[in-house]
Amino acid sequence: MSQFDLPAVSRIQRECYSESILESVDSFSAKLSASPDFCFVAVQGQLVVGYVVSLPWTFGEIPKLDSAEYSVPPEADSLCIHDMAVTPSAREVGAAKHMLNTVLGTANHMGYKQVFLVAIQGASSYWMRHGFKVVPAGKSLKRELSAYGQEAVYMVKGED
Template sequence: MSQSDLPAISRIQRECYSEAILESVDSFSAKLSTSPHFCFSAVQGQLVVGYVVSLPWVFGEIPELDGSEYSVPPNADGLYIHDMAVTPSARDLGAAKHMLNAVLDTASQRGYKRIFLVAIQGASSYWMRHGLEVVPAGASLKRDLSAYGREAVYMARSEN
């Protein structure tokens, strides 16, 4: 993914998510600048049809939604998949699988064995098919999850 993809990322985000959880271009730019090795876009022809944004992070915590500054914590012990979305018209093309594989391969190459994320809008079943499980959230994490909507759940998997 590059900074020039950000307008398309914003477009895809609006196609896929409710207004309450949309993030600014500046927030995506900050995440990309912080963690460029873990951010990928899917392109069909000349059109960006999907993206994934990930950051090394600390298990049990989540980065601020729509923040303007991010830095990788020095004690990052896994990879947090912050967002993955594919336009509805391109969902049958395998873009999500390719982007997820790119993220998982890069995480493995860089020594991150734990993957975690916040599943929103009923996406937990998708993530379960990829080996993630719901993780019980303590009070602090529940507060942070509330920014992602009622259905948000924290999920994780560990590589062997």
């Protein structure tokens, strides 16, 4: 992913998510700047049809939604898949699976044995099919999850 891809990322985000959790282009730019090795796009022909934005992070915490500043915590012990979305037309050709495999392979190559995410809008079953497990959230994490919507679920894959 590059800064030039951000208008397409914003377009895809609007196609896939409810208004209450949309993030600004500035927020995507900040995440990309903080973690360029873990942000990818899926392209079909000349068109960006999907994206994944990930950051090294500390397990048990989550990045703030729609912030204009992100920096990788020095104690980052895991990779956080902050957002992954694919246009409805590209879902049937395996764009999401390809991006997920790419980010998981990169995480492993960079030494991150654990990957976590926040599943939203009922997507936890998708992530479970890919080996992620629900993590019970304590009071503090539940407060942070509330920004991601009522159905937000904290999930992890890899070492505990």
